[in-house]
Amino acid sequence: MHSCAVFLSPKSANRNREDVEYPGRKLEPGWIRLVRLLPGNWTDPVRCELFEVSRQHADYQALSYVWGSKNVKRSISLNNRILPVTFNLESALRHLREQLKNQPGGATLWVDALCINQADDSERTEQVQMMRSIYERCRCVIVYLGDRTC
Numbered sequence: 001m002h003s004c005a006v007f008l009s010p011k012s013a014n015r016n017r018e019d020v021e022y023p024g025r026k027l028e029p030g031w032i033r034l035v036r037l038l039p040g041n042w043t044d045p046v047r048c049e050l051f052e053v054s055r056q057h058a059d060y061q062a063l064s065y066v067w068g069s070k071n072v073k074r075s076i077s078l079n080n081r082i083l084p085v086t087f088n089l090e091s092a093l094r095h096l097r098e099q100l101k102n103q104p105g106g107a108t109l110w111v112d113a114l115c116i117n118q119a120d121d122s123e124r125t126e127q128v129q130m131m132r133s134i135y136e137r138c139r140c141v142i143v144y145l146g147d148r149t150c
Helices: 087-099 121-129 131-137
Strands: 031-037 047-054 061-065 073-078 081-086 107-110 141-144
Touching: 031 087, 061 087, 073 087, 081 087, 087 107, 087 141, 121 131
Parallel strands: 047 073, 061 107, 061 141
Antiparallel strands: 031 047, 031 107, 073 081
């Protein structure tokens, strides 16, 4: 007979999901991150790949969405790491993936909450200053207003 022991501590139980290490590397000046929304079925977890590219040579669509409550979280996979995101972002990515399910390779997107390391104040400041240019250079802006309009 095999025995197994699992040790749980209050520290692990109380771990803040916001403490997940951001999977992106430090950006070079003039570079941005993009995400590739990977194909999947409606019920599959949302999976994305994060990568860096020169802003001038990037080919992408920008996703604009209502952030919604920061307290209601869902999880997505970003570079094989589970990352908590707002309910609306997960929903927007799920709907977009469904709409583009016949497009091989998924979609290449710029999404503020995923492409900017929100925990790095200096990066966030630099990237926010480039947002006008980021939106001007995209192929199109996809707008997601949420599942309810009330």
